[in-house]
Amino acid sequence: MHDMHPTNDPNLESFVEVDSDSHFPIQNLPYGVARSKDDGEVFICTAIGNYVVNLTELDATGVFDGPELDGKPVFRERTLNTFMELGRSAWAEARSYISTLLSADEPALRDNQPLRERVLTPMNEVEMLLPVDIGDYTDFYSSEQHATNVGSMFRDPENALKPNWKHLPVGYHGRASSVVISGTELHRPQGQILPPESDDTPIFSECKLCDFELEMGFLTGPGNELGSPISVKDAEDHIFGLMLVNDWSARDIQKWEYQPLGPFLAKNWATSVSPWIVTLDALEPFRMEGPEQDPEPLPYLKSEGNWTFDINLDVFLQSENMDQPHKICASNAKNLYWNIAQQLAHHTVTGCNVRPGDLYASGTISGEEKSSYGSMLELSWKGTDPIELPNGESRTFLEDGDEVTMTGYADTDEYRIGFGEVKGKILPAKELEE
């Protein structure tokens, strides 16, 4: 099994059947962590068609001579952090090996029925878990249209962007503990909000302006030492892959609390992520030139090469009275002004250290068309223009029982590279203990 081939070759096929619109052809090979519904076993895996492939088992049985750190096989751990720490050459080697193993021409797994039964599990027979221990979570604000929309609604349409916005990727530190996996249901948060009749005396209330934010996130592999920035040109060595992020937001809590230190409780009650991390290698065919940046960024932020990604991003809403999800937003990852190499270089330019498994979200990704706005706040224009749903209901913000599903995928003529989905439902607020 030494016949390695380019893992993005569009002619490459797997012996596992993959539908043409599947998110998981052999050119994808994302990473995740699954728990078997059958025996509770937790394992690192990749996806092919409708199956997860147990990389922990492949490593343990010796079929796959998996990556190691200090002699320890990293695919036998319960998260991807150590694998991510290994860096690009180890990632490329693992990808190449897995690609070969799953290819139609390679008999090692294809013709070993008992092994196939052990390592290939239908997706509906596993529960996907958070694939990494997220040390720190950062959230940027890098879509110009989103920042413009928010600035127009809350400040002044003539000066929607703050003076710093085009000079640096504005961002803030988020809460890592409450990053949850797709499917986690969330109680509507409670806190201080201003009643309509007051601008300085809050009440305690459940959040009435509950929202999602359509974002993408990247994760770092190898980190840096405190005091040693990562340059834009080295970013490629540090970025492992991307995932979908829903940065749930309580707009009314945010409005009252956020001056002068930024969003805090409005965002800390949950951030949902998709289970699959799609690697930079798999996304190679979808890299494209970014938007013109004017004014020209300072030298430490000037990026070379293509760091913008052409990834379709859709948001669906399903209320409790609907039979199926209804698409309410179609955006694209290319609607970002600041790219991930710039974000990482900016984040570390003071010397801030990053670690394997840290997560960096893009901020809400809105395009120019109203149909591509990435939050209820923008779609309903602060509640003034309700979103009509096909069953006759309408929405300005999220109501109890609403389920939000985000999905992302990139197409070539031959195949689709997908992120799966990130899903979450808003449950009624919990009664507080006395």
Add this chain to the structure above:
Amino acid sequence: MHDMHPTNDPNLESFVEVDSDSHFPIQNLPYGVARSKDDGEVFICTAIGNYVVNLTELDATGVFDGPELDGKPVFRERTLNTFMELGRSAWAEARSYISTLLSADEPALRDNQPLRERVLTPMNEVEMLLPVDIGDYTDFYSSEQHATNVGSMFRDPENALKPNWKHLPVGYHGRASSVVISGTELHRPQGQILPPESDDTPIFSECKLCDFELEMGFLTGPGNELGSPISVKDAEDHIFGLMLVNDWSARDIQKWEYQPLGPFLAKNWATSVSPWIVTLDALEPFRMEGPEQDPEPLPYLKSEGNWTFDINLDVFLQSENMDQPHKICASNAKNLYWNIAQQLAHHTVTGCNVRPGDLYASGTISGEEKSSYGSMLELSWKGTDPIELPNGESRTFLEDGDEVTMTGYADTDEYRIGFGEVKGKILPAKELEE
């Protein structure tokens, strides 16, 4: 060895000699993690006089029947997280046991010379490490005088506090990866700042307004489930102890970046903490009534009992040309408007989950007197009133080579409970790689 006694009894003495002004009498028993300079061994410890006491070794040798989680002895780990997770009754039991073991009346360790040599190490023969894995780091803004000073300098002395300030403990998420142990030297950060002649076109520069912030932090033990807030009255079950925090700040980077999402790079280059966690039990004698809160907080923020601590906090500065540190600030932890029970209840009221080892800093603690202001920004009043040093130098902000030392201690008539110190030196900015 079953003769347990109140661990705060002022008459209690250890067989280890303890000077009257020592931070570490037998009534303290803080927790830390040390590495032997001799053999590199890392162990959990407490402090008594000028010695650290190796709790890992005491546990391993069976002298001390230490706390366990699921049968695993938590004192044999390399951080305190698991011990902190165990909760108050385990903390009380361990404290009582260690107190007895170190007391003058108890022969088990006192009369066992070989064991004493193994477990008692002079402090200068160990290096103290970060005692916990900090999952998330939050920074509050809870000193009224500090918030008033900052608001007066940057906005309007007549409306120095934002309307939300007296209704909720304003806070934001900080960066956990760059929390470092006392003694860590730090390169002056670089980033975007506005030159004097412009208010919208930044330059890349080293930080020129480098500052410290005098803070205290608390750490949580047992966490909560996502969606289930911790009430003010339950806070006591979740708070393990306190430490000193220096929240280093780049004022010029902050001024340009912080709108609208709060401080980001200005704070992410380092936060220094003291090595010892002083437990709530040891601080019991220093609890006092807090300030009157007007307007009355909403019910979820109303705290009962004494949650304010009378702890003296001093800051010393030593330039490269000085022979010894010079005290530039004398404050006190009682100068906080919002207390730690309120901070924790507020943090979690949306359902945000906290975990063992999470850190929550108070924000800069400034008192009413100018000599008690907890940052250079305030002490030099934005650089307009330089601080004179005894050797004829003066300072508005920190210069290269300046070392800042913070210390904290609480006194009874009979003994002193101290936090040791948190120290850090500013090194010149590093040249960036091309």
